[in-house]
Amino acid sequence: GENVEQHPSTLSVQEGDSAVIKCTYSDSASNYFPWYKQELGKRPQLIIDIRSNVGEKKDQRIAVTLNKTAKHFSLHITETQPEDSAVYFCAAGYNFNKFYFGSGTKLNVKP
């Protein structure tokens, strides 16, 4: 089955700096890659996603890149703000079926 690895497990950045979270997957059949943000005590929320026919997608300060050949994808957050502090999960799926998640990255943005 699919295996998703996520790094780093914790990330601390200064407000205004960029943050990058990386994930790798094992199953070349995976074609959908969502990213979820979970703030403390709240539900995971989808922040951005990418399909395998696209190499990059951007939404304001958030971008995701996908390298199908290398089977890795990354989340980039620019100009980080304290409200970006949360746990971020990457996931891989096939045709929107079950997702395989990474183990999460706890991002701390220091004011």
Added chain:
Amino acid sequence: EAGVTQFPSHSVIEKGQTVTLRCDPISGHDNLYWYRRVMGKEIKFLLHFVKESKQDESGMPNNRFLAERTGGTYSTLKVQPAELEDSGVYFCATSIGGKTQYFGPGTRLLVL
């Protein structure tokens, strides 16, 4: 639009007891998924309903877990008897046509 709701938010039970978790999907969402996150680890898939039918239950750990979705609306996940290793946060997620999955707030289960 109301989001996915789960009940209870927390449950503390003793080993050997039974617990039933409930998930109410966003109205009209035909796909319903159960996931579990054990302390500090990844969120793991348990099973997937399409309406009232089990589409994929490959993630169910063992036969102590029973999921139902009668009528294709809300779903329940029963653990009987509960073991220590069942502790974790149980998430429900729902979608229309298997597309974007919207998560509930989770049920935090602690088995003592």
